Amino acid sequence: MTNSEIVDLLELTGRLMELHDRDTFKTRTFQTAAFNLDKSTADLGNLPVEELIKLPGVGKSVAQKIREIAETGHLTDLDELLAQTPAGVLDMFRIKGLGVKKVRTLWQELGVTNLQDLQLAGENGQIANIKGFGASTQDKILSALEFLQEQQGKVRMDKAAMMANMLYDELSAHFERVEISGQVRRKAQEVDSVQLLVQTSDPVSAMLTLTKLPNLKQNERESSPFVWRGRLTGFDVQVELLFYPSDQMNRQLFIQTAAESHLQQAGAGGVPLLQAAYASVVSEVTGKDTAEVEQAIYARAGLPYIVPEMREDDFAFRWASHHQNDELVTWEDLRGTLHNHSTWSDGKQSVAGMAAYCRELGLSYFGIADHSKTASYAGGLDAERVRQQQVEIDQINAGFGSDFKIFKGIESDILGDGSLDYDDDTLATFDYVVASVHQTLTMSLEKATTRLLRAIENPYTTILGHPTGRLLLAREGYPIDHRAVIDACAEHKVIIEINASPYRLDIDWHWIDYAMQQGVMLSINPDAHDLVGLLDMHYGVAIGRKGGLTKAMTFNALTLEEMSSYLQQRRAEIRK
Known part of the structure; x- marks a missing residue:
């Protein structure tokens, strides 16, 4: 296991021990070890007990716990605590401003065991009546809940890119061409749909191939004959796989990457980008690479070429009236x-x-x-x-x-x-x-x-x-x-x-x-x-x-x- 996985399990154990009011000294032992090991560069999973106890904040007891985690992937102490803790109570730790003591109070005094109960208790004014909380804390909890609800089903840019690359590698073994598109390609900071295009002339066979992949779970209701929708195991964000024949891939890569408001932009001739993407001029360069196809689409609409990252709305065209694409900063x-x-x-x-x-x-x-x-x-x-x-x-x-x-x-x-x-x-x-x-x-x-x-x-x-x-x-x-x-x-x-x-x-x-x-x-x-x-x-x-x-x-x-x-x-x- 990685260092971060080991530290996370130790930290969660300490937090749940505090939640269940276990021995203060033992609780602090886990918390101190997690805090110190979070900065460690040692390979925790491969160190013996005698080497682990040399690390700051690690005693023999915690060292043995680390060995248990490394060898089994679990910690018995944590498994027992989790069995005594409603899953929804763990979700309450995601609320800004709710520490262990406040979560314990809400659980024990109000019987709140999930975020839905927490919101109801706040809306009914019950939280404000608890000693040590008050109306201000109640308002902050409700605001934090609203924020979390708005973020459900989303992942950060880095995790979305990781998912997209995992899917790309998996799918490329089965299909001639696969392209990462959508929000990931245009570098959205938050992603609610990880989208890839799959080249195939036989969508039925393609769908059957996907059903055999172990890490993909299809949402049949949301899917269609030409679109697979579902989840990648371990991630709570939608995956969308679109099937297109070879002569549509470049055109659709452009369409699926750009946001809708960007596609509605039109040049002096009044031709919107989306319409230009289907124009005959694009067909003339279908056999060429993606960049050439996309440049042809912008030219057909009478608009300057916009890099994928900027295809959000009309801002890019205002920017382009004063700048050139080669002015944009690069890693180099x-x-x-x-x-x-x-x-x-x-x-x-x-x-x-x-x-x-x-x-x-x-x-x-x-x-x-x-x-x-x-x-x-x-x-x-x-x-x-x-x-x-x-x-x-x-x-x-x-x-x-x-x-x-x-x-x-x-x-x-x-x-x-x-x-x-x-x-x-x-x-x-x-x-x-x-x-x-x-x-x-x-x-x-x-x-x-x-x-x-x-x-x-x-x-x-x-x-x-x-x-x-x-x-x-x-x-x-x-x-x-x-x-x-x-x-x-x-x-x-x-x-x-x-x-x-x-x-x-x-x-x-x-x-x-x-x-x-x-x-x-x-x-x-x-x-x-x-x-x-x-x-x-x-x-x-x-x-x-x-x-x-x-x-x-x-x-x-x-x-x-x-x-x-x-x-x-x-x-x-x-x-x-």
């Missing part, structure tokens, strides 16, 4: 990465290890931005540890040539009043500062905007990190006045982050073009906590392109020399 354009974490705070790799991997990726600089002192839960750095880390960075940099550098950054918490959580003397030691909100996320639009504006006004703020604090499909971001925030960034020369983690993708792509219009650059930051996390910049590039981000307005597309010059000049301006 990125020269470095600036928001990353290491073992100095809550990362899993050392600064040196992260930097070395960046060099392997062909990047020329790595920016470390570990958590600041307020983020004690994440091992945030106080001023003394900042100094120690910067000494280490100087030592590592001394071993590099002129083609690579580690920049000294920090992810400084924006406090409730908008101030950063270091004094000016400490802030002045960094090459750059990523300012982010991590705590007290429940705010009105006015409060949240004011808080960000003050942080932006701080001369040491270089980059505004994940501006709304959202977690896709899990937590709605706090409301902000995007225009006011972007305008302030323009005034104070602050970069805005596109947090490339597929859990965030924040700032939302809809605001990228406005930021560029105001002269605000955007930085595609992975918020990486391990080596694999650095690759999340691929998602950031996809979202950047969807929003029309150009290489020229991408902060981390600057070369090492340009970035060094920019940061030095900014620090010099602060000292004036």
Whole structure:
């Protein structure tokens, strides 16, 4: 089993032990082990007990539990707890603001055992009457329930891509041509249907082939002779497989990829894209590749060619009136990465290890931005540890040539009043500062905007990190006045982050073009906590392109020399 799977089982065991009011010391043992092992790079599943007990937070008892998980895929203690816990109670942990104690109270005092009961109790006012809850907590629970209901049946971009690739590999073994289409191809940040096109001249045989594949479960009611609909085992999102003959594949790949509002757009001749897709001119290039067919469709409609990521609505055509497709940022354009974490705070790799991997990726600089002192839960750095880390960075940099550098950054918490959580003397030691909100996320639009504006006004703020604090499909971001925030960034020369983690993708792509219009650059930051996390910049590039981000307005597309010059000049301006 993977480390994350082992840690998840330990964490769930600790949570359920607390829920059932088991021995406090034993409960804490599981919770502490899960917290510490979440950062471990050791191969937990293959370590013997005598090696496991050498890891932080792991005693002999927990080490034996880890061996049980690794060898059996289960944990007896957890199985017993799950047998005593209604499945719906576990769902209640997904509600923002509901910790173990509150879930236990709702279960024991109101008999709430699922989300439907929870919503009913809130609508009837029962939650507000419980000691320690009140009307405010009840309202927050109802709002969180509404948000979760809106997200049902959806997956994030990364999981959708993984599913699509799994299906592609499976189907390609049985069919001559398979294409990933729909929301996945146009890089939607949330996906409610994973769609692929399957080339076949015999839909009946194709359907029979699919029924024999072990990981696919068909929804016969939703399917038709030419469309298979159902689920992929282990995923709660619709899978849609469309059957087309060879001469329809390119045409349909275009149609199925674009959103309906994009297909309705028409050029000067009044021909909508959807109509152009069926026009005879397309037939003349049917035998050619997908790109040529799609270019012919746009030409027939009298419209400029739009890349798949941008085929959402009419925005792309407004963008195209001022830009060319080759201006859009690509992975190859990125020269470095600036928001990353290491073992100095809550990362899993050392600064040196992260930097070395960046060099392997062909990047020329790595920016470390570990958590600041307020983020004690994440091992945030106080001023003394900042100094120690910067000494280490100087030592590592001394071993590099002129083609690579580690920049000294920090992810400084924006406090409730908008101030950063270091004094000016400490802030002045960094090459750059990523300012982010991590705590007290429940705010009105006015409060949240004011808080960000003050942080932006701080001369040491270089980059505004994940501006709304959202977690896709899990937590709605706090409301902000995007225009006011972007305008302030323009005034104070602050970069805005596109947090490339597929859990965030924040700032939302809809605001990228406005930021560029105001002269605000955007930085595609992975918020990486391990080596694999650095690759999340691929998602950031996809979202950047969807929003029309150009290489020229991408902060981390600057070369090492340009970035060094920019940061030095900014620090010099602060000292004036």
